[in-house]
Amino acid sequence: MNWDTMPGAPRGAHGREVLSCAEMDRALTRIAHEIVERTKGADDVVLLGIPTRGTHLAQRLALRLTEITGRDDSGLLGTLDVTMYRDDLRHSAARTPAPTRVPDGGIDGRTVVLVDDVLYSGRTIRAALDALNDLGRPAAVRLAVLVDRGHRELPIRADFVGKNLPTSTGESVLVRLTETDGEDGVSITGTAETTDMAGERA
Amino acid sequence: MRHLLDTVHLGREDALRILDVAETMSEVSGREVKKLPALRGRTVVNLFFEDSTRTRISFEAAAKRLSADVINFSAKGSSVSKGESLKDTAQTLQAIGADAVVIRHPASGAAQRLARTDWIDAAVVNAGDGTHAHPTQALLDALTLRRELAVRNGVDPTGRGLDGAHVVIVGDVVHSRVARSDVWLLHRLGARVTLVAPPTLLPVGVDTWPCEVTYDLDAALASDPDAVMMLRVQAERMHGSFFPSTAEYTRTWGLTAARVDALGPDTVIMHPGPMNRGLEISSAAADSPRSRVLDQVANGVAVRMAALYLVLSPDTPTPASGGHRG
Numbered sequence: 001m002n003w004d005t006m007p008g009a010p011r012g013a014h015g016r017e018v019l020s021c022a023e024m025d026r027a028l029t030r031i032a033h034e035i036v037e038r039t040k041g042a043d044d045v046v047l048l049g050i051p052t053r054g055t056h057l058a059q060r061l062a063l064r065l066t067e068i069t070g071r072d073d074s075g076l077l078g079t080l081d082v083t084m085y086r087d088d089l090r091h092s093a094a095r096t097p098a099p100t101r102v103p104d105g106g107i108d109g110r111t112v113v114l115v116d117d118v119l120y121s122g123r124t125i126r127a128a129l130d131a132l133n134d135l136g137r138p139a140a141v142r143l144a145v146l147v148d149r150g151h152r153e154l155p156i157r158a159d160f161v162g163k164n165l166p167t168s169t170g171e172s173v174l175v176r177l178t179e180t181d182g183e184d185g186v187s188i189t190g191t192a193e194t195t196d197m198a199g200e201r202a
Numbered sequence: 203m204r205h206l207l208d209t210v211h212l213g214r215e216d217a218l219r220i221l222d223v224a225e226t227m228s229e230v231s232g233r234e235v236k237k238l239p240a241l242r243g244r245t246v247v248n249l250f251f252e253d254s255t256r257t258r259i260s261f262e263a264a265a266k267r268l269s270a271d272v273i274n275f276s277a278k279g280s281s282v283s284k285g286e287s288l289k290d291t292a293q294t295l296q297a298i299g300a301d302a303v304v305i306r307h308p309a310s311g312a313a314q315r316l317a318r319t320d321w322i323d324a325a326v327v328n329a330g331d332g333t334h335a336h337p338t339q340a341l342l343d344a345l346t347l348r349r350e351l352a353v354r355n356g357v358d359p360t361g362r363g364l365d366g367a368h369v370v371i372v373g374d375v376v377h378s379r380v381a382r383s384d385v386w387l388l389h390r391l392g393a394r395v396t397l398v399a400p401p402t403l404l405p406v407g408v409d410t411w412p413c414e415v416t417y418d419l420d421a422a423l424a425s426d427p428d429a430v431m432m433l434r435v436q437a438e439r440m441h442g443s444f445f446p447s448t449a450e451y452t453r454t455w456g457l458t459a460a461r462v463d464a465l466g467p468d469t470v471i472m473h474p475g476p477m478n479r480g481l482e483i484s485s486a487a488a489d490s491p492r493s494r495v496l497d498q499v500a501n502g503v504a505v506r507m508a509a510l511y512l513v514l515s516p517d518t519p520t521p522a523s524g525g526h527r528g
Contacts, residue, residue, distance in 0.1 A: 134237065
């Protein structure tokens with residue numbers, strides 16, 4: 001979860017629009033096809049969305065996967081809250097954890113695809129990998145993100161990326177989803193001092 | 203939230219926050235790996251100056267499920283029996299490096315004393331002090347009731363209060379810190395509370411509490427409450443005659459099999475434990491499908507996990523956080 005994109009962040013002035021509603025839609029469809037291709041049919045895939053926006057993105061991906069493969073959606077979708085596994089709990093204000101829902105059938109031996117909106121430092125995904133460890137033993141864990149904005153602080157890389165977005169650390173990436181914000185779109189606000197190509201440092 | 207001392211000073215927002223966190227914490231109890239790393243490296247001391255089974259093991263289980271180190275301290279067999287004061291004990295815990303102290307004490311106000319002095323910096327969670335307060339018990343009662351109402355209405359309990367609910371609390375109110383904490387918390391969450399007790403077991407000033415008071419149990423039960431909460435008759439605190447005989451108490455204020463049969467279809471039975479079977483609660487009531495006593499125990503662990511997590515998390519970000527980044 002990217003905390004820059006939490007409710008309360010200024011969303012009135014969207015800044016520079018980098019992903020429109022239609023582009024987001026196409027990116028998710030492409031990710032869904034890539035998941036099917038790389039998991040050879042997505043039969044054993046479990047999508048785990050990281051709250052809040054990752055959960056909604058995972059729902060959209062689940063819908064597309066069932067349309068593409070024709071598999072039913074049982075055991076396909078869940079959510080994974082990482083709050084209690086974060087490495088900055090002692091320094092940040094107390095956060096209310098969101099529910100974790102593992103689909104029926106669990107994750108043992110399945111291919112888990114973690115879904116989040118923005119990949120930045122990689123610390124959320126590190127926490128998610130720890131959280132997964134307590135839930136079971138997947139055959140493989142993959143990562144799908146809508147936006148990769150670079151500046152990784154851990155050796156973590158996304159397998160499926162909607163858009164690679166060069167940003168500076170002074171900028172904020174705002175992901176808006178119909179479910180939480182009333183519309184779809186991604187924009188950048190803030191000052192671009194030193195631009196870093198997304199993924200370069202990963 | 204720095205300390206959790208009573209429910210009188212616990213606002214609705216904070217109370218709902220604890221209940222919502224507890225709701226997610228209770229998921230952990232259903233997992234194979236019943237552990238979260240949130241309090242790894244923190245030390246929680248259970249400081250118990252009074253006998254307790256369920257509260258102590260509940261706090262211990264809660265702290266351990268959050269990966270905290272737990273030190274159990276009971277007054278029996280400790281230096282307290284050699285005459286050590288609360289101050290010296292507290293300073294010892296400070297020197298050991300306790301991050302949170304869970305205190306149970308026979309004197310009302312002991313938790314406040316610990317929280318307000320400079321003897322110790324640790325967060326203080328009141329696990330029952332004299333006849334004053336027992337906030338985690340009240341919170342677990344509220345969690346149990348909230349979930350009950352949510353299931354009945356087919357909704358998600360998260361974020362909801364107890365608005366419109368009616369709770370009848372019966373028995374030894376005067377000695378009960380549970381009743382005091384329940385009345386204020388349930389009132390703050392929007393529930394209507396009715397206390398039922400013999401006049402001798404009602405405290406002076408009960409008319410100023412945010413609840414109704416009656417002496418007639420059957421009339422209170424006839425109003426079809428959502429829950430009836432039985433209080434333990436605390437014989438160990440009774441140094442006088444509060445009622446003529448236990449048989450008469452049971453007949454007039456006990457939840458007998460006949461009274462259980464007369465309850466409305468949705469009324470659930472709660473009891474903070476330990477139960478005096480045959481005195482304030484019959485086995486027919488305690489073992490009936492309406493009884494939520496074991497749910498209360500299970501919810502107690504979740505509520506205490508939430509309380510420990512929240513008192514050990516900073517209220518505001520500290521400079522070392524370096525911003526929130528995904």
